[in-house]
Amino acid sequence: xVNYIWVFMTIVGFVFAMFNGTIEEVNKAIFDGAKEAVTLxxxxxxxxxxxxxxxxxxxxxxxxDLLSKLFRPLVKRVFPDVPTNHPAMGYILxxxxxxxxxxxxxxxxxxxxxxxxxxxxxxxxxxxxRSMVTFLAINTASITIIPTTVIAIRMNYNSASPTEIVxxxxxxxxxxxxxxxxxxxxxxxxxSRKG
Amino acid sequence: xxxxxxISLGFIPVLIGFILLYGTIKQVPTYESFVEGGKEGIKxxxxxxxxxxGMLVAITVFRASGxxxxxxxxxxxxxxxxxxxxxxxxxxxxxxxxxxxxLGMTSDLIAVYxxxxxxxxxxxxxxxxxxTTFYVLTVYFGAVGIKKMGDALKVGLLADVVGIIxxxxxxxxxxxxx
Numbered sequence: 001x002v003n004y005i006w007v008f009m010t011i012v013g014f015v016f017a018m019f020n021g022t023i024e025e026v027n028k029a030i031f032d033g034a035k036e037a038v039t040l041x042x043x044x045x046x047x048x049x050x051x052x053x054x055x056x057x058x059x060x061x062x063x064x065d066l067l068s069k070l071f072r073p074l075v076k077r078v079f080p081d082v083p084t085n086h087p088a089m090g091y092i093l094x095x096x097x098x099x100x101x102x103x104x105x106x107x108x109x110x111x112x113x114x115x116x117x118x119x120x121x122x123x124x125x126x127x128x129x130r131s132m133v134t135f136l137a138i139n140t141a142s143i144t145i146i147p148t149t150v151i152a153i154r155m156n157y158n159s160a161s162p163t164e165i166v167x168x169x170x171x172x173x174x175x176x177x178x179x180x181x182x183x184x185x186x187x188x189x190x191x192s193r194k195g
Numbered sequence: 196x197x198x199x200x201x202i203s204l205g206f207i208p209v210l211i212g213f214i215l216l217y218g219t220i221k222q223v224p225t226y227e228s229f230v231e232g233g234k235e236g237i238k239x240x241x242x243x244x245x246x247x248x249g250m251l252v253a254i255t256v257f258r259a260s261g262x263x264x265x266x267x268x269x270x271x272x273x274x275x276x277x278x279x280x281x282x283x284x285x286x287x288x289x290x291x292x293x294x295x296x297x298l299g300m301t302s303d304l305i306a307v308y309x310x311x312x313x314x315x316x317x318x319x320x321x322x323x324x325x326x327t328t329f330y331v332l333t334v335y336f337g338a339v340g341i342k343k344m345g346d347a348l349k350v351g352l353l354a355d356v357v358g359i360i361x362x363x364x365x366x367x368x369x370x371x372x373x
Binding site for chain 1: 254
């Protein structure tokens with residue numbers, strides 16, 4: 001899907017430019033866009049290095065594990081089908097914590113492990129179980145405490161206050177997380193009424 | 196709402212201070228761990244260069260040709276009727292599909308309209324607050340061989356809609372409309 005959107009934007013841009021007499025601007029845009037992207041990534045290095053360094057300390061000191069313990073009782077209620085001490089619960093929690101702190105790369109392998117465990121709980125079937133749908137919903141609407149990349153981009157473009165969006169982002173993600181859990185419940189109830 | 200900005204400002208120093216102190220108490224070699232973790236940051240920043248180059252070139256071409264403006268003018272009345280700035284619509288559409296594409300659009304919006312403009316702030320919160328539903332769905336279900344997704348896509352996309360609405364409402368409440 002991204003492939004089509006990408007080609008669409010470029011080709012439509014070219015065709016539009018021919019009719020619009022903006023072909024000169026478009027030529028310049030190709031090189032400007034590429035340059036902008038590289039400059040941006042270089043600018044991202046600073047904060048990514050700093051934040052991932054901090055998170056490594058949090059990980060090795062056991063702070064992240066402590067957080068998952070704290071959230072366990074809450075998450076248990078969202079996943080009533082998963083036994084409390086099942087490894088799936090551990091992976092789900094670590095995945096959520098990693099997402100919260102903007103550690104997307106660390107979150108993905110944990111999420112896959114969680115899915116594997118959930119599949120086993122479901123008897124290895126190739127259809128999504130109730131918990132899998134819930135986990136997915138929570139994942140796409142995960143709470144964000146530090147939107148690292150966004151802060152970095154804002155710094156790059158000289159924001160007067162790059163971090164002013166931290167609390168609004170946190171509030172918005174808490175709302176969307178609650179929304180995801182409720183929507184998930186609604187669909188589950190609908191399914192179980194039918195079947 | 197001054198109060199919220201204050202929390203936003205103080206939050207990161209407090210969090211960093213806490214991580215450092217907790218690490219020291221737990222006798223983690225803090226500086227060495229920091230450096231180890233930091234190396235990963237370089238890898239990530241470098242690895243997203245091709246994604247951003249591809250997407251930013253496409254967006255810049257689309258914008259420079261005048262096509263983006265034509266599209267904006269076309270959808271503006273409908274979008275403004277429901278209180279959504281037209282400029283943000285492409286970002287909303289691409290957010291559930293591709294994270295890096297959305298990152299490119301967010302940085303483009305911030306570059307063009309300024310990070311402290313209404314659109315810049317809205318783009319920031321939107322980028323931070325929703326995740327790439329299709330990516331998560333494909334990767335997580337694909338990795339463990341789930342063929343029948345059940346309600347997963349529906350639930351994920353509806354959750355995105357909630358997230359987008361929440362982002363717009365929160366930004367308007369905290370920073371005021373345009």
